[in-house]
Amino acid sequence: MNRRATLAAVLAIGFAALAGCAVAPVRTPPLPxxxxxxxVARQQxxxxxxxxxxxxxxxxRVALTNGTRGGSGRLEWTQRGPAxxxxxxxxxxxxxxxxxGGPGDARLEGLEGGTRHGADAAALLREATGWEIPVAALxxxxxxxxxTGGDARLAFSADGRLARLEQDGWTLDYADWRPQAGxxxxxxxxxxxxxxxxxxxxxxxxxxGEAWP
Numbered sequence: 001m002n003r004r005a006t007l008a009a010v011l012a013i014g015f016a017a018l019a020g021c022a023v024a025p026v027r028t029p030p031l032p033x034x035x036x037x038x039x040v041a042r043q044q045x046x047x048x049x050x051x052x053x054x055x056x057x058x059x060x061r062v063a064l065t066n067g068t069r070g071g072s073g074r075l076e077w078t079q080r081g082p083a084x085x086x087x088x089x090x091x092x093x094x095x096x097x098x099x100x101g102g103p104g105d106a107r108l109e110g111l112e113g114g115t116r117h118g119a120d121a122a123a124l125l126r127e128a129t130g131w132e133i134p135v136a137a138l139x140x141x142x143x144x145x146x147x148t149g150g151d152a153r154l155a156f157s158a159d160g161r162l163a164r165l166e167q168d169g170w171t172l173d174y175a176d177w178r179p180q181a182g183x184x185x186x187x188x189x190x191x192x193x194x195x196x197x198x199x200x201x202x203x204x205x206x207x208x209g210e211a212w213p
Contacts, residue, residue, distance in 0.1 A: 031156055039156040046162075047145045049184050053208050054081040058142070060086065060203040066131055067196040075201065078137055084121070086135065099125060099135065106135075132197035134170060141165065142171050142201065144187050161185070170194045180206050 031039060041088050063072040073090040082102045089096030097110035099121060106121035106129055118124030121135040138146035144162050145154040155164040165172040176188035186206050192199040 014061065020037075031158070035117050036162065039160040040154065042160060043154060043156075043162060050140075050143050050145050051180070053182065054119075055079065055186075055209060056143070057207040058203050059205045060201055062202075063196045063197070063200040064133075065199075069130070077139075077142070082137060082170055084135065097129075126180075132194070133161075133199060134168070134192075137168060137170070138192065138199075141167075141170075141192060142190055144174055144177075144190075153195065162187075184208075 026037065030036065037164040039185055058075075058077050060075050061072065062075040064070060071090075073088050073096065076085075076087045078085045084102065085098065085100040087096060087098045095110075097108060099106065099108050099172045100186070101107055101121055104119050106118050106124045108116045108118075108124055111128060111133060116124060116128050118127070122133060125131055125133055134141075137177075140147045144165075146154075146165065150168050152165060157163040161177050162174050171193050173191045173193075174187040174189070176186045177189055180186050186203075190199075190201045190203075192201075
């Protein structure tokens, strides 16, 4: 079995069930100009607050599709400033992989053939597995913040919460915002898509700052 087939086996459990939890496409009409301006100001304040809390951890379930291939598993993501550790596992098969590193350095463990190293986490994951996952940008997108660099388009729901973010060719849809430690709200459901790739995330738990494990 080659390395990409091994990853497919890791992700083979539960895809249909998690896909049913996907965020519905945003169809809310644009807010009136004054409300849009207020929502943008709140978003800027949120992003400043998130930047002041660079250490965080999430646990959840993820579904991945890339053209005709798809799968799902358990996800744990730990961020310490620019350093990250992403662990994906399939509880039934007890298989998985671990991606860790920081700027200019990444290593991928758990696939057939041993540990792999690279300068860019997303490129390393794509070369080793065929999955398109923008790791650096997702570390900000997953908390409902724009990635650094590059223009972004924002759309808000009627209650002023972020509903959609478009940046670097990716579209992020958000739902089920809930207050967390420190009083800041974070999304519990996120879908990131750029044809043919799609990442669907259901967060079971967030931890930030002093609550970070």
